[in-house]
Amino acid sequence: MKITGNELIALGHTPKKWFNEALEYINENNLDKNEMLEYLEQFKSPDPIPLNENPTDFIINIKAENESENDNVEKVINTMKVLMKTPTLIAGAIMPDACPTGPEGHIPVGGLVVAKNAIHPGFHSADICCSVMLTDFGKIDPKEVLDAAHSITHFGYGGRDRGSQMPMSQELMDAFRENFFLNEERLISIARSHMGTQGDGNHFLFVGISKNTGNTMMITHHGSRAPGAILYDKGMKIANRFREEISPETLKENAWIPFETEEGQSYWEALQLIRKWTKENHEAIHNATLEKLNTEKQDRYWNEHNFVFRDGDLFFHAKGATPLDDKFMPDITGPRLIPLNMAEPVLIVQGTTNDRNLGFAPHGAGRNFSRTQHKKSLTHKTTEEIFEEETKGLDIRFFTNDIDISELPSAYKNAQNVRSQIEEYNLCEILDEVLPYGCIMAGDVQKNAPWKRKKKFSK
Structure with missing residues (x-):
């Protein structure tokens, strides 16, 4: 039969x-x-892996400094308690800039977790390798740098038009074609068009003056754009296939790819290539600005703060946490960067692993309220009044020419409180500060979004 x-x-x-x-x-x-x-x-399939009934404790490097922060801190701690039930996790920490990103159990911004032999795409999210790069321009007028950068950079939806694209290296394109997750001509075409772009949200181009040297410095902040988002989507689908088989009780957002599998090896390699693409993206903007000004860089360094870092069989997932330990960065060339908001200095820091930081520091100032809540709290003022009050004395520009009040300083946590908690919890050492001159951000990209313009035109 x-x-x-x-x-x-x-x-x-x-x-x-x-x-x-x-x-x-x-x-x-x-x-x-x-x-x-x-x-x-x-x-025969192995028995399902259950959630941790007694999850490992996590380190709390945050406290509410005022009443408005109580709810935020409580939510961050509660979501970490649920998150740490994920079977792969053996350690975790939350930073002073932490804020929740969704329902309980989702990793918060400012959260750090350590998984054994597992990569969790949901813990780095779609904005893979969100990162910052600094170039020291020496003794040059900061306005000249900001003007030159403004003429070169690109914010908003999508990539550059074919006639204005910045080249993606052939070496990187070849490497994409050799990777299981990235070997797709559509993805490579998007990666080419998105080179030299910064997106929207909290991404920025900041120009300021070093407190120590008086040199003008430019700092860019963005991630891997659409190529990273595509990789994330693919990674989540693979991770959830594994989750359904080996740990169905685990939340979908917390699914993982076992590192020892073929998929795990390929995904790890893809993350490194997306990291290289993102670094190349930063360099394209910085180098074009230097060329426009006919000058050479005095110094340059960078670090990601939204990535997965490996130490043997341990995978450190930083959802908005700055790596301090040199072992996490194969191309380390200098200290690390922690931006706060457009009206505050960018901190230049260094540090080592200690019993509170797991080798990481905060990545910025974080938020106490959502963008929508923040906007509602300011309805008694005009957008122009808010902008004038919060950016006085600074050269603040929005690429779309539409002010985005959800990115103004009041949208973020009090920067002094974040700095004081960095010191209180001994997370890192501040070496220098880049005092703000000006900043470029995307602006309110929803106001005149392409699909809204088309809809309006069709009426």
Whole structure:
């Protein structure tokens, strides 16, 4: 009698890729029932991995400095308590800039967790390798740098038009084509068009003066744009396939790819390539600005603060946390950067691993309220009044020419409180500060979004 998939399902097996191969082997060799059961043993799924009933404690490097911060801190701690039930996690920490990103159990911004032999795409999110780069322009007028950068950079939706694209290196394109997750011509085409772009949200181009040297410095903040978002989507689909089989109790957002699998190895390699793309993206903007000004850089360094970092079989997932320990950065060339808001200095810091920071520092100032809540709290003032009050004395520009009040200083946590908690919890050492001159951000990209313009035109 020919054995079919129904017999395998009746024996408790879930239909999978191996079904056809197994059925072919069983029928060609006319296995009897006992022989068949023995043969099928190799395909038996392991028992599901349960959630941690007694999750590992996490380090709390945050406290409410005033009443408005109480709710935020409570939510951050509660979401971490649920998150740490994820079976792979062995350590965690929250930073002074932490804020929740969704329902309980989702990793908060300013959260750091350590997984054993597992990569969690949901813990780095779609904005893979969100990062900052600094170039020291020496003794040059900061307005000249800001003007030159403004003529070169690109914010908003999508990539650059074909005639204004910045080149993506051939070496990187070749590497994309050799990776399982990135070997897609559509993705590579998008990566090419997004080179030299900064997106929207809290991404910026900041120009200021070093407190220590008086030199003008430019700092860019953005991630891997659409190429990273595409990789994230693919990674989440693979992770959830594993989750359904090995740990269905785990939240979908916390699914993981086992590192020892072929998919895990390929995803890790893809993350490193997306990291290289992001660094190249920063460099494209910085180098074009230097060329426009016909000058050379005095110094340059960078760091990501939204990535996965490896130390042996441990994977440190930083959802908005700045790596301090040199072991996390293969191309380390200088100290690290912590931006706060457009009206505050960018902190230049250094540090080592200690019993509170797990080798990381905060990545910025964070938020106490959502963008929508913040906007509602300011409805008694005009946008122009808010802008004037919060940016006085600074050269603040929005790429779309539409002010985004959800990115003004009051939208963020009190910068002094974040700095004081950095010191209180001994997270890192501040070496220098880049005092603000001016800043470029995307602006209110929703106001005149392309699809809104088309809709209006069609009426």
